[in-house]
Structure formats: C-alpha cells, structure tokens
Amino acid sequence: MSATTLTPVTVLTGFLGSGKSTLLNRVLHDTRYADTAVIVNEFGDIPIDHALVRRASENVVVLSGGCVCCRVAGDLVQALRDLHFKRAANEIPAFRRAVIETTGLADPAPLLATLVEMPVVAARYALSGVVTTVDGMHGASELDQHPEAVKQAAVADRLVITKADLADDATLDALEARLAALNPAAARIRARSGDVDASWLFDTGLHRHDGSRPDVTGWLGANEWRSFAQPSSRGPHDERIRSFTWTAEAPVSWDALEAALETVLELRGDRILRLKGLVNVGDKGPLVLHAVQHTLYPPAKLPDWPDNDRRTRLVFITRDLERGAIAPILDSFTSTSSAS
C-alpha cells in the first residue's frame, strides 16, 4: 500500500444537529483544502445540507434515501469509484482528499468497514481519520440516550465539541471529561460555528496527499489510554465501550500475528469498533495496521519508528468486549507479549 497514491478519506460523523455541516462548510472555505471531494449522506428525501456544502466544494455527491450505515453502502462504493474515474478522465476538478459526512444517526462502524472491505475502494482510497462532532449543549443527553452517539465518539480520531459559544464552561468541562474517558486517544477541540483549523481535522492519519511524514504516535494514541480520570458522569452506553492495548516487547512474526488477528476478528469482529497498531517485525521500521470490525487492512510499512518505543502496540476500541477475550488469543499465537 503506497501512502502517496491513495486518496485520504476523512469520515465526518456526529449526532443529529451536532454541527457536522457547519464545520464542513467552514473548513472547506480554507483555500488549502478546496480540492476536497465531499460525499454527503442525507437521511430525508429532500437533501438540504449539500446546498451549503456545494458552495464550498466543486465535487459534491449526495447519497439520499437511506443511511450509509445500512442501506446505501453500495451507493457509497459507487460514488467513490465514480469520483476516482471522473478525476482520472479529467471530467471533474481534481481532488486530493475526500470527506464522507454521515447522517446523524449512522453507526460509523459498518461505514468504516465498507471503506476497508471493498477492494474497489481500498485500492484507491485510504481511511485517513474519523472526525466526530459532539453538541456542546446537548451532547451529554445524546450520549445517554443513543448508543450510536457513543460509538461515534468512541471511534473518533478528532472530537469537535461544537456550540462552545452556547454552552457554559461547566457543561463543556463535564462533557469533555466524559469524552476523554470514552476515547482518551482522540484529540479534542471546542468550536464555535466550525472555527477549526482544517489541517487539524484532515491531516490526522497515515495517508497524506503530499507524502509528508504522518504523526504515527498521535494516530495510534496508545499512551493516552493509560492515564485518565473517570468523570463523575458516565452513561449506560459509555460503560459498554472498552479500550485496551496489547503489547509485545520482542519482535513478532507477522505471519503469526496476522493469523491471530484474523482469528480474533473472525470471532469477535462484530464487537471491535477499531483496532490500530504498530508492529515490530524486526525490520528498521514498523508495520502499521488498522482494522474495523471483521476486516484487517493490508499493513503499511513505515521506513522508521516514530519514537524510541520499539514495542509492538495494538490499541483496541471495543463494545461489550473485554481485553481478556482477546489477549490470550494473541498471546497464544505469538507466545511473547506483555500486558498493559
């Protein structure tokens, strides 16, 4: 997998009315990011959001008539393929990244799985990151009531707490503490009407259109999982989300680890929201991998380690799945690991 030939895709999700379109519309006006193709998934029959976004980007595709998480996955694949071929044929303005804005009710995990699983997509696009908007005023009650909202926050690489101009500091602080417990690895920002630096949103992942060096340590976020204070308020759905790491001190055999991961994903993939990892196979640089639900991306090779930590580190974000259900399988295949 080459980092330079794949078009990075950012998935923008967040509960209904949490400010996805406001954010997207604002950041696309940053001229550095004007060359962004946008796929908007509208739930209702009358697409409204795209009218705003269309003013900001020349390549906008609207998927309507259903939620991309269940009914329109095929449409999404088709849209990504069409965009690619039209770009290749110079029929549309060239774009260097794509954003998929989900409906507010979307469960993001099947969407991420679609991006990984469909060969026609995986050959041309690479998931760059997941940005989740959380309503600064109503976010806590949405997390309490809707498991989708919790999943959206749990899989994020970037959490944007919106409407910071409307909510008071105590509300924002409590929400932020809760999000930090749910997903400590995601970077967080408070936004007023989408006033977020576009590069903070888009340049998150391993795949940069300009080939610049990615922030692998930040992407992995393994260190952030270890220390965080439990917030005073946690909802019933928060409790179901787990995050844990599995590490190995000595280099591992990729064949053995891959077999172990295939087994884990086959058995437990429905409960694995995301998996990210750096793997020490004894070479100069690590393998970088990620997986969503049942599917493992082909690993990418990095020329160097991002820091002095040479351990294999896998970070799991799961729902209703404990570390104890996974670690023994990984241990037994690789027979060299340490808990963390």
Ligand SMILES: Nc1nc2c(ncn2[C@@H]2O[C@H](COP(=O)(O)OP(=O)(O)OP(=O)(O)O)[C@@H](O)[C@H]2O)c(=O)[nH]1
């Ligand atoms: N005051 C204020 N209003 C905001 C902010 N962000 C969004 N809004 C408003 O909140 C409402 C919903 O914002 P949208 O951007 O449409 O939210 P969305 O997540 O795209 O909504 P759906 O597509 O319906 O799920 C709109 O009226 C926005 O103007 C903000 O930071 N401050």
